[in-house]
Amino acid sequence: MKNNIFAEGTAMSSQRSLFKALGWTDNEMKKPIIGIISAQSEIIPGHMHLDRIAEAVKEGVIAAGGKPVVVPSIGVCDGIAMGHEGMRYSLPSREIIADSAEILARAHAFSGLVFVGNCDKIIPGMLMAAVRLDIPAVFVSGGPMLAGKMHGERLSLSSMFEAVGAYNAGRIDEDELGRFECSACPTCGSCSGMFTANSLNCLTEALGISLPGNGTIPMVYSARLALAKCTGEAVMHLVRENIRPSDIITPKAVRNALAVDMAIGASSNSVLHLLALANEVGMSEEDFSLDIMNEMGSKVPNICKLAPAGKDYIEDLNEAGGISAVIKQLIDAGLFEGDALTASGVTQAERVKNAEVLDKNIIRPMDTPYSAKGGLAILKGNLAREGAVVKKSAVDKKMLRHSGPARVFDSEEAAMEAISTGKIVKGDVVVIRYEGPMGGPGMREMLSPTSAIVGAGLGADVALITDGRFSGATRGAAIGHVCPEAAAGGVIGVVEEGDIIDIDIENNRLDLRVDEKEIERRLAAFRPLEKPVTGYLKRYRAQVSSASRGAVFKK
Structure with a gap:
């Protein structure tokens, strides 16, 4: 296993003196430095507890013999930025997130990276950075929030925005709008439907750059902390084996992500982000374009119908078998390349071989899909x-x-x-x-x-x-x-x-x-x-x- 560049030699004595100013021991300085790029903040519900996720990652890294350090990333909450000048900054933030992660990792010569994020532009910005840096890397998200409940119906942020429209149209009164306001978003986490944040977190599993469950385990579940610890251990395995994003996020993996995108009916924003990722990977317009997306959509059926398209939520997809069950069905149907490598150190086919659909109403069989064509057009x-x-x-x-x-x-x-x-x-x-x-x-x-x-x-x-x-x-x-x-x-x-x-x-x-x-x-x-x-x-x-x-x- 390659240690960090600061470990030995008089040429790095000055740098080691700065690490000692941080309280590092000589033994710690000999270990691979793992940068944990965390988007934790107190303004975004999906980022509220990312500090706990990052701490769990640190535990996994330490257990596997590394030296973890947490460094920051900016982030924008699209829901809070919606409907005013702030929304102009959401998509542009993706480029800054990618650039800042590149700067942090290169300037401090990290041996490996764990990206800890959630929400719309943070995950794609981090994906772009991972490909650009090509340092052993794994992703773990904060996870989705649970669906809200009101009048026996389940809710999400989209229900809230639609309630505002109903109020403006005179269909509900202000008291009813207030009840929606108090019920739509009951826990921390990324908003509970198959919105952009959850779409991208699910696609990290399809890309192979995160561990199973990353896209669907709710933020408030203890299993999310266990996943973060396993992610910390996983990045150390990648460092030892020198497995890099270029080995995982290949053109094959990008096509696999598109197949899952179509199957689960992901956000239309995923089109922007997959195109941007393909650009970072070096795929030409002939290799990956809007036309190729339509070709994939004509082959891959839509087998999940989650909010806002349907009444199921991410927590339901998690209980039904998660993205691993979706991938397993696609592999069996010849619509997903199972020999793609993953951050687990095994192929996709090996990783999901025991996955199964536990609720066929949420993840439909390939022969009885919601639609014969994919969820995006x-x-x-x-x-x-x-x-x-x-x-x-x-x-x-x-x-x-x-x-x-x-x-x-x-x-x-x-x-x-x-x-x-x-x-x-x-x-x-x-x-x-x-x-x-x-x-x-x-x-x-x-x-x-x-x-x-x-x-x-x-x-x-x-x-x-x-x-x-x-x-x-x-x-x-x-x-x-x-x-x-x-x-x-x-x-x-x-x-x-x-x-x-x-x-x-x-x-x-x-x-x-x-x-x-x-x-x-x-x-x-x-x-x-x-x-x-x-x-x-x-x-x-x-x-x-x-x-x-x-x-x-x-x-």
Whole structure:
């Protein structure tokens, strides 16, 4: 086992004096230094107890002969940032998380890494850093929160946002809204449905970079602490064997993650993050693109239907066999490459060989899925020439095909005002533009507008299209990531009030029913808006690429 570079030699005497200032012993300084990059904070429910997870990881590292050190990572709570200026910073934080992890690990010459995170942009940012650094690494999340309960029904954060929409529409009173507020999020952890945070934590299992159970064991379960200890032991095994992320997060693993993504009906945000990860791995557009995602979606059935698409929650998936049971079914069906290596030191097939589905209502058999196609769909057409994304599994069946007049808004706030005051009616197609990576800038999530539509009782009658993105908690005919975005001169920027928009999710189409010559005339005269921004957002806008490429920084 390779010790740390500071262990011996007079050239490192100065560095060792600084470690002694930390109270380290000579024996500790000879051990591999394991950086535990923890996103713990007191502002994010999913991060509230990450200090306890990190301490458990430390115990595992020490037991296996390493020297653990906890270092920080920033994080943004999308739910708290939702609906105001703060949401512009959520997706951009992913790049800073990746960069800061790279800086911490390289500057301090860590021998191995354990990434301790939760929530939407933290996990993908950490994944990008792990690939970039290529130091032996394992992931462990804080885990999901339990579902809330009210009036005999289970709730989640999406229920809360929809309750606000119902209140604005006059369907519930303020007292009822207050009861939702007190019931929706009953424990710490990442929000309880198959939202972005839980989607990405589940996909770390599919990538092989975390241990079984990472995506589904609730944060409040003692099994989560045991998992963290095992993760600390696992990273020491990887250090001893010199097994690196490049051995685990390969193109094969990224494709495996996409297969699981389709099977479990993950968040539409996973499209952005898998594209970004593929970019870090070095996969070309020919190797991994929106078109390839659609090809995978045509092969892999949707076998789980968790909130917001259904009534089951992450805790139910955990009890039903977890992601290991999903992977086992996919391997048996020839839809997942079982020879991929994992952080457990064995292949995926070996790791899940004893996994079984314990509840076929939650993890359906492959021959009786919720849908023969995957939970996400990529749409293309003259309105989205590079593509757009929809969480198909969360769309009401009657909205899989829809045509209606465009109601056009140049910001989320303008759309919210119209929805909240009853100006949107059945059949409308709400278009929100200038919310893409460049146009926002920052590509805000549109959970507030979509929840307002559902809360107003229009979820089965109104579609929403945006060059921004959606929370994993969004349900309904919500089509995001429209590319090219308005700020980049995309067709969405020249849609006019009343234009008819044709949506055909079953056939992967999104079209503006306007003559092509008229579209070209409008584009020729088009001058995109540019919102005034300063600081990091200004730099982000100048560097960010299209959402169809993962909204990563241009190389």
